[in-house]
Amino acid sequence: MSEFEEVMHAAMRALENGEPVALATVVKSRGSTPRHAGARMIVYRDGRCVGTVGGATLEQKVIEDSLAVLSDGQSRLNNYVFSMREEDRSNSVGLCGGSVEVYIEKLNPDPALMIIGAGHIALPLARMAHELEMRVIVVDDRADYANKDRFPYAAEVHVVGYDSKTESLAPIPVAITSSTFVVVATWGWDAPALEQVLKQNPAYVGLVASKTKWRAISEMLKGRGISEEAISRVHAPVGLDLSAETPAEVALAIIAEILKVRKHATGKELKVN
Numbered sequence: 001m002s003e004f005e006e007v008m009h010a011a012m013r014a015l016e017n018g019e020p021v022a023l024a025t026v027v028k029s030r031g032s033t034p035r036h037a038g039a040r041m042i043v044y045r046d047g048r049c050v051g052t053v054g055g056a057t058l059e060q061k062v063i064e065d066s067l068a069v070l071s072d073g074q075s076r077l078n079n080y081v082f083s084m085r086e087e088d089r090s091n092s093v094g095l096c097g098g099s100v101e102v103y104i105e106k107l108n109p110d111p112a113l114m115i116i117g118a119g120h121i122a123l124p125l126a127r128m129a130h131e132l133e134m135r136v137i138v139v140d141d142r143a144d145y146a147n148k149d150r151f152p153y154a155a156e157v158h159v160v161g162y163d164s165k166t167e168s169l170a171p172i173p174v175a176i177t178s179s180t181f182v183v184v185a186t187w188g189w190d191a192p193a194l195e196q197v198l199k200q201n202p203a204y205v206g207l208v209a210s211k212t213k214w215r216a217i218s219e220m221l222k223g224r225g226i227s228e229e230a231i232s233r234v235h236a237p238v239g240l241d242l243s244a245e246t247p248a249e250v251a252l253a254i255i256a257e258i259l260k261v262r263k264h265a266t267g268k269e270l271k272v273n
Contacts, residue, residue, distance in 0.1 A: 007040045007051040014044065015109040018177035021045075022066035024104045026053050031098025033082060034058065042107075045070055053102060058082075066104050075105040109179045110135050111203070111262060112155075116172070116193045117185035118145040121208060124251035125183065126153050132259065134181070137174055141189070162189050169193060176200040181258050183238065184208065191220040198230040204261050206238035206254060240267060 001009070014021045026039040034054035041051035041059070043066035053062050058080055065078055081099045113129040115122045118140035126136045130153035138154045140146035141162040151157055161170040169192035176182065178201050184193050185208035194217070197205055207214060214236040221231050239253030240260070260267045 003051060004038075004040065007042055010050040011042045011107060014042070015107060018109045018112065018175055018179050019044070020070060020106055020108045020179070022069045022104055023107055024053055024062050024066055024102050026100050027077070027103050028101040029098060030100075031082070033098040033100050035100070043067065043070070054100065058100070062102055062104070065102075069104045069106050073106050075103070077101060077103050109177070112137055112177075112180045113258070114139065114172075114174065114176065114180055114182045114202075115185065116140070116182065116197070117187065117208075118142070118150065119185060119187065120247040121185050121250050121254075123150065124248040125254060126151050128251055128255045129153075129258075132255065139172055139174070139193075140186075141169075162192070164188065167192055169196065172196055176202050178203055181262075182206070183254055183258075191217050191224065194221060194234065195224050195226060198226050198233070204258060205234045206257065207234055207236040208238050208250070208254075209236050211237060 011021055011023060022043040024041045024043065026035050026037050029036045035052065039053050041049050041053045041062065043049045043063050047063055047067065049063060053059060061080060065076060069076060079099055079101050110133065112135040114137040115125055116139045118138050122138060126138065129136050136151070136154040137156045138146055138151045139158045139160055141160055143159045146157050146159050148154065148157055156174065158173055160172055167189065169189055176197060180202045181204040182197050182202045183206045184190050184197070186193055190207060190209065194205070194207065207217070209217065218231050235257060238257065239250065240256045242249060242253045244250045244253040
């Protein structure tokens with residue numbers, strides 16, 4: 001496998017696992033430099049990297065800048081100088097006498113919608129999410145509800161065990177990441193599902209529930225050791241106010257709120273007076 005293939009395969013594996021990475025590419029080099037145009041490296045959030053853009057001080061500086069890109073999402077085109085002059089020494093990444101331009105960009109995984117609870121609302125919700133090019137994951141404790149025949153648009157369908165006597169839920173076998181949007185709509189195990197979800201790092205958590213039910217569930221979550229800060233992240237009742245009643249209308253209200261969160265939009269009408 002070539003270096004290029006190794007870097008690209010590592011990037012694809014990270015994205016498939018829901019993990020964003022930074023891609024650093026040498027786009028121009030001048031003079032004597034360790035790597036030339038086309039050299040690539042991906043950087044993970046923990047500072048690990050695959051590939052190289054030159055090693056030593058240059059590479060460490062590119063890793064630092066890549067972590068900044070992962071944090072703020074803003075791509076950068078940086079010029080790194082290898083200077084032998086004393087006055088440039090503090091900003092120099094080496095003594096070769098040349099310079100390189102490195103473009104650093106954030107690669108984000110496709111957003112995923114995890115629907116926990118495969119009832120009536122889940123069906124139109126899965127279809128709408130698929131139309132928005134979201135990766136759909138369905139989770140339920142009932143095999144006759146959670147299956148590919150009912151959810152042909154789902155990339156993954158999982159059946160998990162739930163014990164109603166102990167109110168215990170088996171671990172959801174899918175990592176919930178910062179690109180995962182979660183909607184909980186179970187027939188009675190909302191609290192244990194939310195307990196698992198809120199211990200991870202979802203982009204969004206919505207609960208299909210009335211205000212009264214949400215107050216009861218939030219108290220249950222506190223009793224399970226979930227922090228106030230985590231509980232405050234739950235959108236409950238879920239969705240925008242569309243006076244929705246039917247499963248399709250409720251699903252539309254939910255997917256509209258998810259799109260609002262994804263796009264950092266206001267959700268206001270576009271009408272011009």
